Amino acid sequence: MSKVNESGKSWLVLIIISLSAFIIAIDSTFMNVAISTLVVDLNTQVSTIQGIIAVYTLTMACLMLFGSKLMDIIGRKKTFVIGVFIYGIGTTIATISVNAGMLLIGWSILEGIGASFMMPATAAIITSKYEGQDRIFALGVWGAVGAMAAAIGPLFGGFLTTFLSWRYGFGIEIIIAIIILLYSRKIIESPTTLNWKDLDVMGALLAGVGFMLIVLGTLFLNSLSTWPQVAGTVGAGLIILALFFFWQKRRINKTKEPLLDVRIFKNRSFSFGVINIIVLNLGMAGALFIIPVFLQTVTGLNAFSTGLTIMPMTVAILIFAFTANKIANHIKATHLISLSFILSLIGALLLSNVFSFNTTPYDVIPGLVLIGIGIGLANPLLSDIIVSSVKSKKQSDASGVLNTGNNLGKSIGTALIGVILLVGTFTALSTEINNNYPQLGDQQIKDNIQDWVLKLQTTDLTLLKSQQSIAANIVNNTIAKAMNQAFMGLSIIFFIGVILSLFIREKEKLVIK
Known part of the structure; x- marks a missing residue:
């Protein structure tokens, strides 16, 4: 009998680590459906909330390599516990936020710092605690909990935002963080291999x-x-x-x-795997940001209904993340990665022409499902290629780069899709006004376009849907063209992924002495 089966309490470490994976994963998705509510509650703008979301993943991207190295200096347990403590302080501030600044400090910065310490330590703690089949089982549970949390995040956030408050989401995280801290004594500290002077x-x-x-x-x-x-x-x-x-x-x-052994980038599969994982997260973050904004501001859906609409995409990600390795037994992994980007590309193209005042949640589901299937297939295969491309002693570096790439892609994706949508709105609105009001000169339109776009962003667009007026037609056409441009932008991102995936080689391992 293995050491982990001697007592049921031995699995307590897995429960603790899985809880940490749960709050980190759900934190990255459950607030996307609360954007419109956050704008009202915190008296701010969509672009500000967009920035806060981007800074959360940016903070993790900036500190992930440092968090990985910190384990070697103070130990895995201390790094993990410090991360949970900082995360708990951050989520407490986020819970009581009265303005965007407090949410930025609590959620984006402090929770981001805490997550960057916790995340690298979780896998390391599991691999040191469990052996053999128990380790495989533990890693499976840990990965499944994270994937499930990310999948249910929009529905979880939508339910709380609609029927209670988005603050309850952060409040639940406080409780989980306290539970983790109380039972973290069950984690055995790892020996340190570096001193502070080595940092x-x-x-x-x-x-x-x-x-x-x-x-x-x-x-x-x-x-x-x-x-x-x-x-x-x-x-x-x-x-x-x-x-x-x-x-x-x-x-x-x-x-x-x-801080990072950059020689691992000599491995072509590793380098292109990292680039592809960044591109994949660019597309995913962009879709998860722009869809809720449209559904709530244009169609008038509440946060819960928005979560239900997005659910098919996140469920598709979850299902195909679990089945990707089995499918790879029949289709070469590199070919499957290319296919996954093609599926996401088709999904984005389908979505590029469905948006207007008349769009229903059912119209967006087919495209979202295809994007979800593509992301679900590609993510685990790319992660496996990245980590397995280097020898075991360099896998901590590979893991740090992988986590950094994931978060950097999400951060840039959230920012980039907002930019594409904004540019599309300016261009489309200017064209529509010029076509419908030719008496307005180009200079007059240029002088006022920024104010008109701001008014468009802050007006309850659901009131225009039933109107038969020039203004309603202008807004409808502007929305359709802007969303078309945004999803054409996503299509280009996924197409770039298709091209880059062709440069990945399987079973190429770089030996670094």
Whole structure:
């Protein structure tokens, strides 16, 4: 009998770790359906909430490599417990938020920091605690709980937002965080392999600042006044990440401990796997942001009904995430990844022409399901290729890059799709006004277009649906064209994924001594 079966209490560690995976996963999806309610409750704008969502995943992307390395310095248990504590403080602040600033600090920053410490430690704790078939079972449960939480997140958030309050979601997370802290004593601390002097502080700063500037530059596209700063901000971020790369090589050459062993990027399958996982999350985050905004502001659905509409997509992700490896027994994994991007591409193309005042939830389900199938198939296969492309002693680095890529893709995707929608709205509204009111000169339209777009974003559009007027037709056509442009943007993202997936090779393992 294995050591984990000697007592039922031995599985308590798995329960604790699974609970942490649950709150981290559900936190990334349950607030998307509450966007319209958050705008009203916190007296803010959709673009502000969009930024808060982006900063949450950005914080994790910036600190994931640091969180992975911290385990080697203070131990897995301490890293995990510190993360849970910070996460608990953050979710408490988010629960009592009275403005967007409090939600940003509590949810986006503190919860993001806590999650970046917790996430790398979860898999490491499981692999050190369980062995053999028990380890396979434990990892399966851990992954299933995370996938299930992400899948039910929109419905969970929609139910709470509609019938209670979105604050209850964060309140439930507080309770779970307390339970995890109370029972964390059951986790056995791991031996440390590094000292604080081994920590690559400069590398952590370069990576964090580089990622932050790239996402911040993308968010600058949300306002015409900050567009001139976009190129400089994104360019600075790319330069800093290049400096990070050369800094890591320098530390390796001097036999110092790097934050990340960048030599793993010599493996083509690893590198293109990471790029593909970023592209995949770009598309997923974009869809999960834009669909709830449309359903609530245009069709008038409440948060719960919005969650029900999105549910087929998240269920498809869950089902095909579980079956991807079995399907890969019959279809080559690299071919299956290409097929998954093609399915998501078809789904985005289907959705590009269904949006207007007359759109119903049933109209968006076929496209969402196809996107969900594609994401569900590709995600586990890409994750497996990324982690298995390097030797076991470098898998912690590979895992850190994987988690960073996931969160960076989600952060940029949320920001990017909002930008595409905004540009589409400006272009379409300008064209519609010019066609219907030719007496207005181009300069007059140019001078007023920003105010008109802002009014369009803050007006209850459901009141226009039953009207037969020029204004109603202008708004309807503007929405249809803007959403078409947004989903054509998503289609391009998935098409890029198709092309990049062709460069991945199977069973290519890089040996680093």
